[in-house]
Amino acid sequence: MEFMFSNKVKDMKPSAIREIFKSLSDPNVISFAAGNPSPLSFPVEKMKDVADEIFATQASVAFQYGITEGYPRLREQIKTRLRERFNTGTDDDELIITTGGQQGIDLCAKVLCNEGDTVICENPSFIGALNAFRSYNTNLVGVDLEDDGINIEALENALKANPNTKIIYVIPTFQNPAGITTSLEKRKAILDLAKKYNVLILEDNPYGELRFAGEDVPTIKSLDTDGRVLYCSSFSKILSAGMRIGFVCGPKELVQKIVVVKQVNDVHTNQFFQMVASKFIDKYGLDEHIDFIRGLYRDKCNLMLSELDKQVGDKARYTRPEGGLFIWLTVDGANGDELAKRAIENKVAVVTGSSFNPIQGGYSPSIRLNYSTPSDEQIIEGVKRLASIL
Amino acid sequence: MEFMFSNKVKDMKPSAIREIFKSLSDPNVISFAAGNPSPLSFPVEKMKDVADEIFATQASVAFQYGITEGYPRLREQIKTRLRERFNTGTDDDELIITTGGQQGIDLCAKVLCNEGDTVICENPSFIGALNAFRSYNTNLVGVDLEDDGINIEALENALKANPNTKIIYVIPTFQNPAGITTSLEKRKAILDLAKKYNVLILEDNPYGELRFAGEDVPTIKSLDTDGRVLYCSSFSKILSAGMRIGFVCGPKELVQKIVVVKQVNDVHTNQFFQMVASKFIDKYGLDEHIDFIRGLYRDKCNLMLSELDKQVGDKARYTRPEGGLFIWLTVDGANGDELAKRAIENKVAVVTGSSFNPIQGGYSPSIRLNYSTPSDEQIIEGVKRLASIL
Numbered sequence A, B: 001m002e003f004m005f006s007n008k009v010k011d012m013k014p015s016a017i018r019e020i021f022k023s024l025s026d027p028n029v030i031s032f033a034a035g036n037p038s039p040l041s042f043p044v045e046k047m048k049d050v051a052d053e054i055f056a057t058q059a060s061v062a063f064q065y066g067i068t069e070g071y072p073r074l075r076e077q078i079k080t081r082l083r084e085r086f087n088t089g090t091d092d093d094e095l096i097i098t099t100g101g102q103q104g105i106d107l108c109a110k111v112l113c114n115e116g117d118t119v120i121c122e123n124p125s126f127i128g129a130l131n132a133f134r135s136y137n138t139n140l141v142g143v144d145l146e147d148d149g150i151n152i153e154a155l156e157n158a159l160k161a162n163p164n165t166k167i168i169y170v171i172p173t174f175q176n177p178a179g180i181t182t183s184l185e186k187r188k189a190i191l192d193l194a195k196k197y198n199v200l201i202l203e204d205n206p207y208g209e210l211r212f213a214g215e216d217v218p219t220i221k222s223l224d225t226d227g228r229v230l231y232c233s234s235f236s237k238i239l240s241a242g243m244r245i246g247f248v249c250g251p252k253e254l255v256q257k258i259v260v261v262k263q264v265n266d267v268h269t270n271q272f273f274q275m276v277a278s279k280f281i282d283k284y285g286l287d288e289h290i291d292f293i294r295g296l297y298r299d300k301c302n303l304m305l306s307e308l309d310k311q312v313g314d315k316a317r318y319t320r321p322e323g324g325l326f327i328w329l330t331v332d333g334a335n336g337d338e339l340a341k342r343a344i345e346n347k348v349a350v351v352t353g354s355s356f357n358p359i360q361g362g363y364s365p366s367i368r369l370n371y372s373t374p375s376d377e378q379i380i381e382g383v384k385r386l387a388s389i390l
Helices: A016-022 A044-057 A072-086 A100-112 A127-134 A152-161 A184-196 A252-266 A271-284 A287-311 A336-345 A376-389 B016-022 B044-057 B072-086 B100-112 B127-134 B152-161 B184-196 B252-266 B271-284 B287-311 B336-345 B376-389
Strands: A093-098 A118-123 A139-146 A165-170 A200-204 A229-234 A246-251 A326-330 A366-370 B093-098 B118-123 B139-146 B165-170 B200-204 B229-234 B246-251 B326-330 B366-370
Touching: A044 A271, A044 B044, A072 A093, A072 A246, A072 A271, A093 A100, A093 A252, A100 A127, A100 A165, A100 A200, A100 A229, A100 A246, A100 A252, A100 B252, A118 A127, A118 A152, A127 A139, A127 B252, A139 A152, A152 A165, A152 A184, A165 A184, A184 A200, A246 A252, A252 B100, A252 B127, A271 B271, A287 A326, A287 A376, A336 A366, A336 A376, B044 B271, B072 B093, B072 B246, B072 B271, B093 B100, B093 B252, B100 B127, B100 B165, B100 B200, B100 B229, B100 B246, B100 B252, B118 B127, B118 B152, B127 B139, B127 B165, B139 B152, B152 B165, B152 B184, B165 B184, B184 B200, B246 B252, B287 B326, B287 B376, B336 B366, B336 B376
Parallel strands: A118 A139, A118 A165, A165 A200, A200 A229, B118 B139, B118 B165, B165 B200, B200 B229
Antiparallel strands: A093 A246, A229 A246, A326 A366, B093 B246, B229 B246, B326 B366
């Protein structure tokens, strides 16, 4: 038979990035295209240790249905860490465990957006979030990202022009794809505009723990006094991406509605690994392991930057992240699609900037470089290959 | 701030059933209310054995991002089992791993239904599916279930009356909540009507492996010659509910669209437990373990039925399932809500039939009884308590 897809999804295409994974089978290609954590960042032995404990003493809980909100002990542990580490979350907030950070974004979109409603986001922005918003047939409006965060004047213009805006979606810390951190002033300005135009902010912070230089900037949620910020994050870049554990923290009424919608989406998140994460925190804490990852990414980022300085020099501009996984490289006047194409011909994979444009098929003079997954040798050789096409 | 929820979700309430879990803390209450598998059905030692192997040799795969379609080896194993065990799935089909069977239903609804589109289902039907359809603001139309499946004449009338029908949703084998198995004749008739009115069938078969009496009836999908049946199921009732692994098998074009939508929903399903399920099948196979579960549920079902025969007799009608987890008890003229209320006052928890009515707040003279989770002693005592209120 011929299929009629819903209006929401009929124009959706597979994510260019995840499709790249499939074509990376050529062993001679060096990949700067991933969004993956380093395999060295997985604390396998400690995870095995706590998994053994669960098998031995709590298997019947781990293997049975759990509650949609998430494993209670883990929720408390995350709440505590958010408060102590990021001054984030109040007594008016609640927290739900999600199947990765991605599900948190998807559920927020579903709970808040009717088809045609506007979501304002940074341009460029995280493709997984853009596609989640697209999958509810929302109107995506991109506002240009500058070196210190979104252009505030343009944000206000976008809010004025789109009175049906429901969400401002931002990744203020070590942004994906641009590696940029939004300044405190701009965070306050974004919050002020959200108040003025009565919209919610969805603050996505999957990389916030991965600062390897500079000083923490307060989360937007920590500045919020009237409960208009939903904060989501995950363990994907800290413990394991494959286990799919994220969370959303926000005003109780909102989180309660997210619980209802998650219940019909996947009932609850993998119970065993919620317990693994919880026991890991109880037994080992997160700080020591996160310090290790920070050191790892600091070294890799510094290496890629120094190679770019040596090999690329003023043939391109690139961001100098203080954390996270990505460097954003721009050749003014060039076409990112063309750069990415020539790069893969030269056996180095990058992601074209246009993938991250809220307008599908929109122009970008940039490419995204990932430094968390390649080895040091691959970083050196890959930057050399990249430099030769610039 | 005050929140405006999307039209899709604004009237959604937490599932009555999952809410019951939370209130089952009274140790004196005997619960026939669960939809859970028996804790005895989890093959913990074998799962631990294969988990150990993954930790030892494949941790970097298990902890990293995977592909949205699912762990390739597991997909092949499930395809093989569906063909060999149920004659289900053809070369024109594809299979995606989902985060439990629930996500399969949710994604099918999202991919196929616009707001206001009609989904026809059995009355009563699985509350998780009903709520998933509700969460996309579809129009749910229930068709009465008889002892051998849905009323075919009423199904055709519903199709005629609702030309915007996109999906017929059925659980033909050991139906939840009614424990009924649709006859082969009615399966053929449902498929014929789906052809005649050009709609898709979503065949939900989470209990199909749990037959403990009688003979298998062919799946609707195995009768389908023009690719209009999506088939979903899960490992929740076979290996573990908490691990959240299900699947959807259907025409390639449809499954490819489901992949795109799952990508933005949760990227992929927990990778470690996909590998656990896969290694379990490779090393131990499923048949021996499933035979054990069948024996367990056969005994529990027979015990509950014989106690009902003794204690309740002709004060009520009840189904005699040949598999699955549930017995459906009806007191003609009574109110299921009232029965459930009096039952819990008498320290036995059941689920009111009205929860399963596609019309929210709709009437039902029935209650659902689960026999997979209570102990034998609890079954005997619980039926006694139940009989005393009838």
